[in-house]
Amino acid sequence: MNQIDSILGTREKILKAAVELFGDKGYHATSVQSICDLAGVTKGAFFHYFPNKNQILFEIHEFIIDRWNAECEKVLGNDDLDPSEKIYEITDVIIGQLIDYRQHGKILFRELNNIEGEMGEIVKAKRGHSEEIVATVIEAGMKKGDFKPNQNSLLLAKLYFGMCNWTLHWYRPEGDLTTQQMATIIGNAFIGGLMGVPR
Amino acid sequence: MNQIDSILGTREKILKAAVELFGDKGYHATSVQSICDLAGVTKGAFFHYFPNKNQILFEIHEFIIDRWNAECEKVLGNDDLDPSEKIYEITDVIIGQLIDYRQHGKILFRELNNIEGEMGEIVKAKRGHSEEIVATVIEAGMKKGDFKPNQNSLLLAKLYFGMCNWTLHWYRPEGDLTTQQMATIIGNAFIGGLMGVPR
């Protein structure tokens, strides 16, 4: 157990281990036992803190969705930026978060439908909020004349998140491109496409 | 059992059922028994045709990857089209395939890492071929001057597939947009971005 783990409470250790294993192997392929082993905790402790394995999946989802919604909203609120700048900025944030919370992202995009009962509804209701935020930015850009008018902003926002989220499948920050460079490329691709951004 | 099922052999019925269940609930959440139930087949028959459950996952992956690679290559070979047209055309094919093989797609993007042993290597080696094809088209476009030069074509191809593949999470062909319209929008977004394609 490293220094960080030793100051985490039992509950946090369990969550941390679960994020790692759910992210790597998937929810159903991860046993409660393996979570406990990685967390250095007994199975009894696990069920002392969580009523069942599914509750953990719920908490992971809720944590990351709340966080990402909040991060996106922070950027949207900054009125010093024009729409294009906001796109670059939001992309920077999103890619950064995807790197920082890589496992959470993999879990979110893969296991959402495995959250049972009412908890599933709660999580699904929260999701999609960041797409609306990006759509709002696109609307502003179209109104301002920076972007081509009369485009379906929500649909474009979904395509945008496709580009961003998909990076989880291939982008490694240890490679040639820094996170910032990656974000810039995506921003360019989304704003100017293959034709490129003017200037 | 409908007419189509009745002329399928046992092996095909099993595969068909597995695609449905793996797609809906995931590989690990699908039991061999449930596959047999849906296929109307006994467990004995299952293991008569397949050495284990994982083999089915492998065959599903191999089938869809081979198919998609072939479809993409077909378009690339058509030399009557200029690069932009090829992008539109490929997008049309890809979106069409994603609709026709929705379950396969969900499986491919979620369960790839669950294929065990050598079979996993085989599948992973085949994957990525379509990205190379799209990258080739982008290269051609940059050379020809239609696209902004000096862009990382493979990386852009990956972003492109992000947009396309991600549609699985939200696009429903029963809705307002036809598959063709969807493909056009994606083509526009990829070529011209938010600024839009000039005429």
Added chain:
Amino acid sequence: MNQIDSILGTREKILKAAVELFGDKGYHATSVQSICDLAGVTKGAFFHYFPNKNQILFEIHEFIIDRWNAECEKVLGNDDLDPSEKIYEITDVIIGQLIDYRQHGKILFRELNNIEGEMGEIVKAKRGHSEEIVATVIEAGMKKGDFKPNQNSLLLAKLYFGMCNWTLHWYRPEGDLTTQQMATIIGNAFIGGLMGVPR
């Protein structure tokens, strides 16, 4: 494993062991493992034949209730007997069954409410039939003038079954009294009470 067990099928061996253990220790105090151990069968086999532990409880109940209802009805149908004789006869049958199916009886009187869901309803609906049969005999005796008139026959039948069933708590056929003697005593007690039957 004795000779009888060896010709029983797996399913029967499991049921036999379950009757023994449920009767001795109670349903909840009996583990599936202990049933399998006694039956000489693996846990896998258990769940091959029964979907869950509760199903066994249901089958035991259904078996014994059906049997006892049938036995009682057999006596009732014999029209050569007058009401008093029928009481003696039925008592003989009931006590005999309680001895032959001692464990079933203990289970029936103790675990009825542990049968879950619809199965519980089915069993409860069947129960009570033998009380009605005895009540019918009492009615006939009152009409004929052998028994005091205007008594609540169903209520008396319940008291009667109290006497009979309660013997499970104390009567041992290995002791001084044979089953037939026991039945006669109960018949006397029910017909003539402490005052005794006249000749």
Added chain:
Amino acid sequence: MNQIDSILGTREKILKAAVELFGDKGYHATSVQSICDLAGVTKGAFFHYFPNKNQILFEIHEFIIDRWNAECEKVLGNDDLDPSEKIYEITDVIIGQLIDYRQHGKILFRELNNIEGEMGEIVKAKRGHSEEIVATVIEAGMKKGDFKPNQNSLLLAKLYFGMCNWTLHWYRPEGDLTTQQMATIIGNAFIGGLMGVPR
């Protein structure tokens, strides 16, 4: 929590909750946690007052057996009554107690064998005392000539308790019959049987 509960001490609240749950669901089906929940008490408190769950079962048994023995003895001591009157009187007491302590009765008749070790012996030794008391009354009645002579008094006492105790399975005081009426009917049935008591 109602007013009564609020003046009960923690220990009493636990016992009260346990009686309710053991009576409704059975000893093994009742968890310590559920007792604590119903009692509004923590699990720590539970084990502060009781060394283990079984101890509670013992105390419930001891309480009700002591009480019922005492009640029966009170009647026996009243020498103004003749044997028949004593039977009616005792029945009244017993049925009354079965109503007032319904849950205790269900527990006593179902869980006696679940009391572990020496505690089980203690309880079993106390039980049966009330049967002896009733047998004594029967003996007196036979001697006096009120009842038919040469009957096995202890055995009849057991049949008598069968009638009484079995009422737990079906008699509801909210129904048509008052407790007193019920006791009279049982007294009649035990003394005069189906032939009825002579005036």
Added chain:
DNA sequence: GATGAATGAGACTTCATTCAT
């Protein structure tokens, strides 16, 4: 080609109980 009984490892979860505070 197909069956279905049987297996055994391992899944999630419950539970009575202990113990430091």
Added chain:
DNA sequence: TATGAATGAAGTCTCATTCAT
């Protein structure tokens, strides 16, 4: 007097797989 974190054994049940027929 009372807490609540933690334990570990045991519980029910699932599952992929084998094998004799």
